Amino acid sequence: MTKAEKTALIENLTAEFKASNAIAVCDYKGLTVKQLEVLRANAREQNVKVHVIKNTLALIALKNFGVEGLELKENNIFVWGEDQISLAKTICKFSDSVGGKLVVKSGYFEGEIVDAKHIEAVSKLPSKEELIGMLLSVWTAPARYFVTGLDNLRKQKEA
Incomplete structure (x- = not known):
């Protein structure tokens, strides 16, 4: 060289x-x-x-x-x-x-x-992508639980 x-x-x-x-x-x-x-x-x-x-x-x-x-x-x-x-x-x-x-x-x-x-x-x-996934999971949890609760209430009323 x-x-x-x-x-x-x-x-x-x-x-x-x-x-x-x-x-x-x-x-x-x-x-x-x-x-x-x-x-x-x-x-x-x-x-x-x-x-x-x-x-x-x-x-x-x-x-x-x-x-x-x-x-x-x-x-x-x-x-x-x-x-x-x-x-x-x-x-x-x-x-x-x-x-x-x-x-x-x-x-x-x-x-x-x-x-x-x-x-x-x-x-x-965790990598950047994994952290974003974790954050999105936390953000969507309240809506997910609300929808699950409504679905359970609907099933209970039908029964």
Whole structure:
């Protein structure tokens, strides 16, 4: 890689990191190429990006973005996106499907450096669609109970 290519990659990464709300750093030792392709496909469905990046280039891009304190050692795969819940769910679900070969090391969620436990906890939260469904269920409950009550009253009067 030439210096110009590295500079362009760093600028691109910095811009993408700035546009995202969540960044996760994972260890991918032991994963096959097919498994990584499955991870990328799952991530694409959730509008999450997955790339293997050299640690030095990633550190420079993160530093340009204003993130300091992430330790990058050994092999790392970077996962980032706008929605931290979908990112965490994608990573944890995939990790479970491959027997824990994908290990979450750390991350950067909404301006804070977080550990693997935090990312796992976020993955257990309901998604935006699930929350909307719960809210709609709560909103429609009074009307549903009223209609059920009227129906029961009608059946009682007919009997």
